[in-house]
Amino acid sequence: MKVLLVDDEEKITNVLASYFEKNGDITYIANTGESAIQLIDQIPLDMIILDLMLPDMDGESICQYVKLNYDVPVIMLTAKISIESKVTGFELGADDYVVKPFHPKEVIVRAERLLPESHKKQVITSGNLELHKNERQVVWKHQIVQLTQHEFNILLLLAESPKKVFSRDDIIQKLFGYDTEIHLRVIDQHIKNIRKKINRDYIQTVFGLGYKMNEKVKSE
Structure with a gap:
């Protein structure tokens, strides 16, 4: 840990x-x-x-x-x-x-x-969504979902702190470092791609602030 x-x-x-x-x-x-x-x-x-x-x-x-x-x-x-x-x-x-x-x-x-048991088992669950940290694998409705490395990292970041709202700057700094020149809109595109691959309701947009996991999502 x-x-x-x-x-x-x-x-x-x-x-x-x-x-x-x-x-x-x-x-x-x-x-x-x-x-x-x-x-x-x-x-x-x-x-x-x-x-x-x-x-x-x-x-x-x-x-x-x-x-x-x-x-x-x-x-x-x-x-x-x-x-x-x-x-x-x-x-x-x-x-x-x-x-x-x-x-x-x-x-x-x-x-x-x-x-928490989810950390001991290295699995984070939210409704029908499972993130297997060791295997870097996402399972949604019992089906493996193929995410890119950046998509998985973003989803994991949000899932590990579901109460926190992450701005696009936060996500870039945590995943790519302070010296990166990645454009903010790249994060929006990653979020869009993730939403296409799983239920879009899992990631909530907080207007004017950024993104967070939707804690109200339990099942579909």
Whole structure:
């Protein structure tokens, strides 16, 4: 899984990163809230380990941002916490709490227990649509659909964060990099091609903003 470790103490993030990487996971580190938000917006994450207290913003605000825009579990790290603060955190969407000091193995176990089945199986489903990440295969109504590499990447990007609206600039930057000179209309054409190959209702156009997965689509 892709794990973002957010804590202003580099010793903590480095130790956690070492244990997660030995576990076969990919880690990203942020020591400020601002850098954490940037990584959250740039990388399709599977898990976020988030310190409650950061130098530039509180962890609860970051947790709230994550839950409004992404389907990613969040484990909060804290030195001490009252029941009132814990209830507030859960109301904002925190999935679990770990109290410092802790052993990194405890964090890994808690993270793996929170990992959605779709990520464990590397399959994302939405109605009659299935995206098999390892095989890079799309199945719609039990039939394999042939998408180009770019079409698959765009559909996967949207499907992994179904609550988030991606602008055409977002899609270009995430899939092709900041230095690319791809025209914005190329993304529109890719979306059009995807819609032709599966039910067009799966990808929703948000006027003036961009594209997102239509969470209301359950079946056809």
